Amino acid sequence: MNILVNDEARTVTARTLAALVDELGLTGARIATAVEGEFVPASRRSQLAISEGMKVEIVAPMQGG
Numbered sequence: 001m002n003i004l005v006n007d008e009a010r011t012v013t014a015r016t017l018a019a020l021v022d023e024l025g026l027t028g029a030r031i032a033t034a035v036e037g038e039f040v041p042a043s044r045r046s047q048l049a050i051s052e053g054m055k056v057e058i059v060a061p062m063q064g065g
Contacts, residue, residue: 004055018045
């Protein structure tokens with residue numbers, strides 16, 4: 001399936017947001033996720049199905065100043 005992750009086209013096999021996080025090697029990382037511009041808390045990632053053409057944003061907090 002083809003989706004956009006952080007505005008980059010990707011072909012993935014994941015069917016849920018949690019599976020996508022795993023597929024991208026981000027399991028255990030402190031990240032925030034959004035799908036189609038809507039924040040998705042970690043507790044809902046395994047229930048949120050992703051589909052062809054979806055736009056997913058994954059960001060990690062940064063320290064420093």
